[in-house]
Amino acid sequence: MKPSLRTTVTAAILLLSCLAGSVLLLRSIDRQRSGATLDEVLYISSPKLLKHLSLGYDGLLADIYWTRVVQYFGDKLDKGAEHYDLLAPLLEITTTLDPHLLVAYEYGSNFLAANGGQPERAIELVEFGIRNNPSEWRLYYDLGFIYYLEFKDYAKASESFLRGSRVPDAHPFLKVLAAQMAERGGDIQTARLLWTTTFQTTKDRDIRGNAAAHLRALQVDEDITILEKLVAHYRDKTGHLPQSFSDLEAANLMRGTPVDPVGHTYKLMPDGHVQVRVPDDLPFIQKGTPPGYVAPKPKFKPVD
Amino acid sequence: MTAIDILGLEKTYSVGFWRKKPKTALHPLHLRVEEGEIFGFLGPNGAGKTTTLKMLMGLVYPTAGSARILDMEINDPRMKAQIGFLPEQPYFYDYLTAVELLDYYGQLSGVAPKERSRKVREVLERVGLADVIRVQLRKFSKGMLQRVGIAQAILHDPRIVFFDEPMSGLDPMGRREVRDLMEQLKHEGKTVFFSTHILSDAEALCDRVAIIHLGELRSVGAVVDLTSSIEGNVELVWHGNKIPAAMNALGADCHVTGDTVRAVLLEGNQEAALEALRREQLRIISLIPVRTSLEEYFVRKLQPSKAVAGVTR
Amino acid sequence: MNGRIVYIASNTFREAVRDRVLYNLIAFALLMSGAAILVGQISIGIEHLVVVNLGLTAVSLFGVVIAIFIGIGLVSKEIDKRTLYTVLSRPVRRWEFIVGKFFGLAGTLVVNTFFMALGVFAALLYVSHHFHLSDGWVLVALYFIILQFLIITALALLFSSFSSPLLSAVFAFALFVIGTFSEDLRGFAGMTHGLTRWLATGAAYLVPNFSALNVISSVAHEQPVPGQLILSNTAYALVYASMALCGAVLIFERRNLK
Numbered sequence: 001m002k003p004s005l006r007t008t009v010t011a012a013i014l015l016l017s018c019l020a021g022s023v024l025l026l027r028s029i030d031r032q033r034s035g036a037t038l039d040e041v042l043y044i045s046s047p048k049l050l051k052h053l054s055l056g057y058d059g060l061l062a063d064i065y066w067t068r069v070v071q072y073f074g075d076k077l078d079k080g081a082e083h084y085d086l087l088a089p090l091l092e093i094t095t096t097l098d099p100h101l102l103v104a105y106e107y108g109s110n111f112l113a114a115n116g117g118q119p120e121r122a123i124e125l126v127e128f129g130i131r132n133n134p135s136e137w138r139l140y141y142d143l144g145f146i147y148y149l150e151f152k153d154y155a156k157a158s159e160s161f162l163r164g165s166r167v168p169d170a171h172p173f174l175k176v177l178a179a180q181m182a183e184r185g186g187d188i189q190t191a192r193l194l195w196t197t198t199f200q201t202t203k204d205r206d207i208r209g210n211a212a213a214h215l216r217a218l219q220v221d222e223d224i225t226i227l228e229k230l231v232a233h234y235r236d237k238t239g240h241l242p243q244s245f246s247d248l249e250a251a252n253l254m255r256g257t258p259v260d261p262v263g264h265t266y267k268l269m270p271d272g273h274v275q276v277r278v279p280d281d282l283p284f285i286q287k288g289t290p291p292g293y294v295a296p297k298p299k300f301k302p303v304d
Numbered sequence: 305m306t307a308i309d310i311l312g313l314e315k316t317y318s319v320g321f322w323r324k325k326p327k328t329a330l331h332p333l334h335l336r337v338e339e340g341e342i343f344g345f346l347g348p349n350g351a352g353k354t355t356t357l358k359m360l361m362g363l364v365y366p367t368a369g370s371a372r373i374l375d376m377e378i379n380d381p382r383m384k385a386q387i388g389f390l391p392e393q394p395y396f397y398d399y400l401t402a403v404e405l406l407d408y409y410g411q412l413s414g415v416a417p418k419e420r421s422r423k424v425r426e427v428l429e430r431v432g433l434a435d436v437i438r439v440q441l442r443k444f445s446k447g448m449l450q451r452v453g454i455a456q457a458i459l460h461d462p463r464i465v466f467f468d469e470p471m472s473g474l475d476p477m478g479r480r481e482v483r484d485l486m487e488q489l490k491h492e493g494k495t496v497f498f499s500t501h502i503l504s505d506a507e508a509l510c511d512r513v514a515i516i517h518l519g520e521l522r523s524v525g526a527v528v529d530l531t532s533s534i535e536g537n538v539e540l541v542w543h544g545n546k547i548p549a550a551m552n553a554l555g556a557d558c559h560v561t562g563d564t565v566r567a568v569l570l571e572g573n574q575e576a577a578l579e580a581l582r583r584e585q586l587r588i589i590s591l592i593p594v595r596t597s598l599e600e601y602f603v604r605k606l607q608p609s610k611a612v613a614g615v616t617r
Numbered sequence: 618m619n620g621r622i623v624y625i626a627s628n629t630f631r632e633a634v635r636d637r638v639l640y641n642l643i644a645f646a647l648l649m650s651g652a653a654i655l656v657g658q659i660s661i662g663i664e665h666l667v668v669v670n671l672g673l674t675a676v677s678l679f680g681v682v683i684a685i686f687i688g689i690g691l692v693s694k695e696i697d698k699r700t701l702y703t704v705l706s707r708p709v710r711r712w713e714f715i716v717g718k719f720f721g722l723a724g725t726l727v728v729n730t731f732f733m734a735l736g737v738f739a740a741l742l743y744v745s746h747h748f749h750l751s752d753g754w755v756l757v758a759l760y761f762i763i764l765q766f767l768i769i770t771a772l773a774l775l776f777s778s779f780s781s782p783l784l785s786a787v788f789a790f791a792l793f794v795i796g797t798f799s800e801d802l803r804g805f806a807g808m809t810h811g812l813t814r815w816l817a818t819g820a821a822y823l824v825p826n827f828s829a830l831n832v833i834s835s836v837a838h839e840q841p842v843p844g845q846l847i848l849s850n851t852a853y854a855l856v857y858a859s860m861a862l863c864g865a866v867l868i869f870e871r872r873n874l875k
């Protein structure tokens with residue numbers, strides 16, 4: 001007079017096999033549908049309508065859309081994609097749902113400008129963020145950065161930093177950056193100041209890593225400029241190009257072997273140019289790459 | 305064949321949230337019921353009767369022990385096709401009419417489609433519900449629901465019927481009809497197992513009874529054997545309204561009505577009682593033996609100190 | 618044996634009908650006609666889109682509500698009201714009871730959806746004046762919605778076998794919402810590490826996958842649904858519902874009725 005053993009065993013076996021089956025089918029369905037949910041983003045012609053339909057749970061929905069942005073971006077980046085078509089619509093929806101989701105502006109504008117190749121939309125995004133969060137100094141900083149990096153529009157960059165500096169509790173450096181940008185936008189010193197400020201003010205690992213990489217690149221550019229000047233000086237002095245850095249040392253022009261920020265020695269080429277030994281380790285460098293070198297797509301490197 | 309064979313059936317619940325205390329609803333029960341008899345399962349409320357029935361129906365699983373009905377397992381569908389069950393205060397789907405309900409139950413019990421509508425009509429007539437077959441059950445009175453309950457229990461012509469408090473909710477007419485029905489079922493060769501706390505019904509109907517109290521079986525046997533096993537009473541009636549002191553000492557149950565007193569006492573004390581009356585010079589009207597009822601047996605058998613609530617004549 | 622399942626299923630259907638569940642069709646009809654007329658008059662070029670979106674969403678939501686509200690009581694109501702006593706004392710196995718109840722409610726929902734489908738197509742005809750070939754995909758969307766109902770019904774029945782109606786409703790509704798975002802949940806699980814990853818992945822695979830069954834917006838834009846997906850979703854819904862039913866059977870088999 002116990003529960004039927006036959007029923008129990010049959011149901012238990014059936015349950016376990018259905019469980020296994022459902023997992024397998026799920027994986028198959030996910031593969032078939034990869035990206036399908038995101039594609040449907042294109043059908044949302046009115047993010048405002050979506051906000052109304054979410055019945056006050058727009059914050060949660062915004063968070064869900066933000067995780068979709070991150071996943072989308074990560075997937076595309078891994079595959080080495082050229083186009084990030086859904087990035088802008090996804091970000092528009094995310095920020096319409098929650099205009100105060102600052103991370104969407106900061107990261108989102110970065111994704112759009114640097115990888116997505118849509119710096120204008122990045123500007124639009126950050127301006128929208130500023131309209132809704134006028135006292136967040138970081139947003140003005142991000143705006144200035146985009147103008148500086150993508151458009152090389154030092155005037156607009158300076159203006160953005162200035163606007164930001166007027167916000168209460170703004171980082172004191174914004175004023176300095178505004179001034180520096182206005183006077184000497186194209187200088188290496190300005191760039192170094194910018195990246196150092198970024199490195200020091202952000203807590204995010206990826207952003208710090210990126211700033212560190214840029215600082216290293218600046219160092220390389222500076223080093224190579226100096227080294228090539230020394231080579232020219234040597235040629236002027238001796239009438240021929242040096243064979244190696246020891247020649248320069250012998251001529252009392254330098255001491256020791258020059259080493260790049262990641263620890264490799266620089267290479268002195270026969271034509272007098274200086275190159276880095278492993279270009280892939282030093283993204284963002286403007287000088288010192290061999291001719292015909294194509295840099296890989298920028299990735300974030302962990303902080304060292 | 306043994307209709308019902310109960311072997312050490314036991315049910316214990318654990319009560320309480322933190323330290324689970326075991327509460328025994330039914331101590332190990334051993335019982336046999338033969339085919340063709342009307343068997344009464346008697347006891348006060350909370351004695352364990354319904355628990356036993358629920359275990360026999362497979363609605364509740366025992367903590368220990370087992371039972372067989374018609375020498376088949378409790379969860380055997382072939383066995384269930386041959387039994388009928390009327391629960392205490394039955395509930396049915398109230399959105400169905402009586403006909404629809406019985407037709408549905410007939411389907412589930414495997415009554416052949418060709419015979420179903422005929423059998424449903426017949427059984428509804430038999431329980432006196434022929435006029436209301438198209439009324440939804442939600443409109444039925446308690447007594448009418450009880451009749452529906454009986455109908456669904458016998459619809460498929462089972463060999464054994466189990467009734468839990470079949471008289472509850474019925475007026476005296478109804479109770480009479482149910483008693484007659486149970487006699488008829490016996491004549492048809494069926495076995496009737498019913499639980500009740502109304503002892504007069506059991507006395508009138510049963511071949512054998514079992515008495516259960518606080519989850520324990522107290523006695524089993526034919527009614528006649530049980531009642532004759534205890535000392536009988538006599539009824540003594542005398543003139544006047546005086547009750548000699550000795551009467552109370554003899555444990556007599558005395559009632560004064562007008563100018564007569566009626567006392568019931570043990571047969572063995574009748575001589576002492578008569579002596580007491582003569583001493584007081586009270587005129588005796590009658591002295592007759594009172595047939596020992598099952599109730600008497602019941603009250604004597606179950607310890608007086610424990611609650612015997614719910615026992616009625 | 619199979620006969621008893623059919624009998625139980627049809628009685629469950631009868632109970633739903635007499636519980637006036639089909640009256641929801643009146644509300645649905647009002648909604649659809651109102652929307653169709655309104656949109657037809659405004660004529661802003663997206664009538665077809667609105668009718669499909671609104672119609673299918675309403676079918677889905679109405680159906681889920683019915684599935685949950687009736688499903689949570691399928692077993693618990695019978696135990697509470699003790700109507701089970703006279704049913705289980707008959708030659709009905711406990712698992713047949715569960716399966717019969719499932720098919721009864723599922724059948725009710727299919728019938729309900731059928732009438733709603735008529736309403737949706739009537740509204741489509743009204744605003745577009747004739748059918749397009751692509752309207753066939755609306756049928757696929759409706760089919761997927763029915764698959765959703767099978768899953769929700771099985772889950773509600775599972776909860777009903779051991780939990781009170783209120784808790785069952787909360788669980789079932791919660792699973793419906795989470796299941797709608799199950800693809801996101803799996804993606805999210807993939808981004809975590811260690812123990813969290815194990816737990817999150819486990820949860821993400823256990824939760825019913827309603828994201829793949831919701832093709833309403835793509836069908837509204839007249840996008841086709843791949844045949845492979847139809848097959849996979851069908852298999853998934855059947856497997857998942859069976860899983861929930863097995864759970865219900867296992868639990869109910871062991872219950873002591875009060």
